[in-house]
Amino acid sequence: MRSLTLVRRIAARPSIVFEAMTTAEGVAAWFGPDDLPVVRAEMDARVGGAYRVHFRTLDGHDHIASGEFLEVVPPRRIVMSWSWASGGELEERGRVSRVEIELTPIGDGTELTFTHAALGSEASEKSHARGWGGALDKLVRRVENAAVTTNRSS
Amino acid sequence: MNYRPRDLDRVFATLSDPTRRAILARLAQEDSLTISALAEPFSIKLPAVMKHLDVLSDAGLITRSKDGRTVNVRLSPAPLRGATEWLRRYERFWSPALDRLAAHAERKETEARTAEGKGRGR
Numbered sequence: 001m002r003s004l005t006l007v008r009r010i011a012a013r014p015s016i017v018f019e020a021m022t023t024a025e026g027v028a029a030w031f032g033p034d035d036l037p038v039v040r041a042e043m044d045a046r047v048g049g050a051y052r053v054h055f056r057t058l059d060g061h062d063h064i065a066s067g068e069f070l071e072v073v074p075p076r077r078i079v080m081s082w083s084w085a086s087g088g089e090l091e092e093r094g095r096v097s098r099v100e101i102e103l104t105p106i107g108d109g110t111e112l113t114f115t116h117a118a119l120g121s122e123a124s125e126k127s128h129a130r131g132w133g134g135a136l137d138k139l140v141r142r143v144e145n146a147a148v149t150t151n152r153s154s
Numbered sequence: 155m156n157y158r159p160r161d162l163d164r165v166f167a168t169l170s171d172p173t174r175r176a177i178l179a180r181l182a183q184e185d186s187l188t189i190s191a192l193a194e195p196f197s198i199k200l201p202a203v204m205k206h207l208d209v210l211s212d213a214g215l216i217t218r219s220k221d222g223r224t225v226n227v228r229l230s231p232a233p234l235r236g237a238t239e240w241l242r243r244y245e246r247f248w249s250p251a252l253d254r255l256a257a258h259a260e261r262k263e264t265e266a267r268t269a270e271g272k273g274r275g276r
Binding site: 002003004006008010011012013016017019020021026029030031032033034035110112114116118 | 166240241244245246247248249250251252253254255256257258259260262263266
């Protein structure tokens, strides 16, 4: 649970997308929440290898995301642990989450399925393994819609 | 922001049960329901439903109020919003990054195709 999944269809072959996500040069070209350049990226894309990406955000703060490659299957799949070595989300400090990337060839391009999952506790990890994340997302959306309606009617 | 990981863990643990999720899903559609109305679609006995309601109540996901002899159950969505905040923060982080990744890879693809085209003499 507590997992975010984003899908992008990219007009580039999987090997090019894979390289963009597993090399320091590639990652430096896109990483971070805004258009500021990455300060420094280190990627050792093999199982057990480490990565570390230092970037700055528009508010002037520095952040370092780091972790370890858990699975590397070129040009199909990358799994890595994720944590904030510096900056990032305050509440997430000291917590390790997991990033999973699947690259599927579609025509001349690639479908990228990107999942970032929290491993906050044994409970959330177990429920994540049961794969009902989507069901909760739906429930939450319904709850939020219901809450909006209730607020309007009151 | 009122975000306490331990509370969130509790919410997620509570939601790991399909009956409890089904109860919440029904409450999301109704303003409030009596316990017997809530229990009706489930094959389990009323005391089992009551136990699930206790768990949901402890996690702050529902409230119960007495109206004469009936107990009305309402959804209390605030803890669920805390749960979605995590998703929102990372979505704000990753969504623009993946857009830039796509643009970058597409530029590389164009470069590669141009190079291949030249190589094949097309």
